[in-house]
Amino acid sequence: MPGQTFITVTVSSAGTRVRVTSTPTPVRRIYFQAGDANTQSVYLGGSDVSSTVHGRDIHSYEDWLVEYQDGRGDLSDWYVDADTNNNKLLITGILP
16 A cells, blocks of 8 residues: 655735645645635645646535646645635645
C-alpha cells in the first residue's frame, strides 16, 4: 500500500497565494478538501493562482480529486488562494 502525506494550508490573507509545500513531494493522487469553517471559496492552481486565474475553486464541504495517469504529480506545484482570510484547504497526497 502506498504512503500518504497530509497537509493543511491556511490562507492567512485573502488574495495572497500560498504554496502547498516548498519541498518536492511526488504523488500519484491528491485529495483536496475545503475546510468546514470556510466562508467562501478557496482556489487551486499554479504560481499565478487567484480568484480569476485558477484550475478549480472549492467551496466549504466540497472536495476534489486529482489523479495523475503517469503517477508524476508533485504537491509543490500547487498554490492556494482564498476569498476570505484564514480559509483552509486540507490535502491528502497519495505517494507513488
